[in-house]
Amino acid sequence: GAVVSQHPSWVICKSGTSVKIECRSLDFQATTMFWYRQFPKQSLMLMATSNEGSKATYEQGVEKDKFLINHASLTLSTLTVTSAHPEDSSFYICSAKSSAGSGGSYEQYFGPGTRLTVT
């Protein structure tokens, strides 16, 4: 099946610093990538939808100036958490939707996630 990678898998940073998380589709082209956040014992919450070559669409309540998303190519999207605070500590997961027909246009392939801890 399609593979999506994330880097780093975990990161610890100090409050006030910025952290960049990369999401790559390894064996397919993804015109659309999604960024989710998961709090403990809660569902995946969609943060933003990222389309290659255009600005990301953010969900209500998500600060676009704090969570910068760049979808620079068909295989790479990045999420930068700027001026991180302890409340930003969470598990961030990206997913990618294939631009090809196989696999169905509804299916998303998820990355392994990045655990961010802000001290």
Next chain:
Amino acid sequence: DQQVKQNSPSLSVQEGRISILNCDYTNSMFDYFLWYKKYPAEGPTFLISISSIKDKNEDGRFTVFLNKSAKHLSLHIVPSQPGDSAVYFCAASFFNTPLVFGKGTRLSVIA
């Protein structure tokens, strides 16, 4: 307003028996439903899906049933194995919009 609900946060089943995970939705526009399995500290992995034009889809030990009139779907795992222990998320979509997830059900398969 939760459009996709998984009302059972946890479920315990003995190895070899059937596991039934339930999911309800409120948005009648949803036309595609998926189940994902998630282990701790890992991303979700796709398990099985069903289109609204079907009422059943089977893949090995996994079967998903869809009851459109009741806006209900269920995932059956038989026989259940210890390796099936994970959190299962139900998700729904329509017109290629982002997936909407339920809160998940933690399945524990006891040997």
